[in-house]
Amino acid sequence: MSRFISxxxxxLFSGCGLGAIFVSVTAGELKIYYHNRIAVNQAKENLENLKxxxxxxxILLERLxxxxxxxxxxxxxxxxxxxxxxxxxxxxxxxEQLKAAAKALTKDKQADKKTEIPDWLKRCNNPKIxxxxxxxxxxxxxxxxxxxxxxxxxxxxxxxxxx
Numbered sequence: 815m816s817r818f819i820s821x822x823x824x825x826l827f828s829g830c831g832l833g834a835i836f837v838s839v840t841a842g843e844l845k846i847y848y849h850n851r852i853a854v855n856q857a858k859e860n861l862e863n864l865k866x867x868x869x870x871x872x873i874l875l876e877r878l879x880x881x882x883x884x885x886x887x888x889x890x891x892x893x894x895x896x897x898x899x900x901x902x903x904x905x906x907x908x909x910e911q912l913k914a915a916a917k918a919l920t921k922d923k924q925a926d927k928k929t930e931i932p933d934w935l936k937r938c939n940n941p942k943i944x945x946x947x948x949x950x951x952x953x954x955x956x957x958x959x960x961x962x963x964x965x966x967x968x969x970x971x972x973x974x975x976x977x
Contacts, residue, residue: 820962827958834951841938848931 837844877884889895937943 824958824962827954827962831951831954831958834947834954836951837938838944838947838951841935841944844935845931845939848935852930 874888877888938947
């Protein structure tokens with residue numbers, strides 16, 4: 815049973831030590847990986863926005879060709895001018911509608927936070943912390959080798975002396 819416990823502790827300490835060394839060595843590459851992932855996500859979003867703008871533009875061009883009065887109706891909102899239609903009511907935005915729009919905008923910002931670099935990786939990119947991680951990981955590996963897979967020759971010698 816003690817052999818199983820010592821094997822378990824060896825695997826645990828060695829794994830933690832190797833993990834710490836791995837993080838300390840690859841922290842710079844992981845940071846580059848996250849930057850690239852963020853750039854790819856932004857490029858995909860920009861591409862989707864451009865596709866949407868292109869389709870909207872094509873729809874507007876088709877409507878301009880088919881409806882001659884469409885230009886009179888479309889120009890005021892685009893140029894942000896007041897329309898000159900005397901018998902038309904133009905609704906104003908209410909506070910509830912503005913709050914709902916603000917919530918929708920903040921949800922988009924929260925979704926963007928998911929693609930940010932994790933805080934632990936930001937801390938691990940500090941050179942002092944990288945060195946500390948490296949040496950602590952090496953220390954854990956040395957401790958696990960010395961104490962948990964140590965040579966049991968001392969026990970064997972004492973048994974041989976008794977015979």
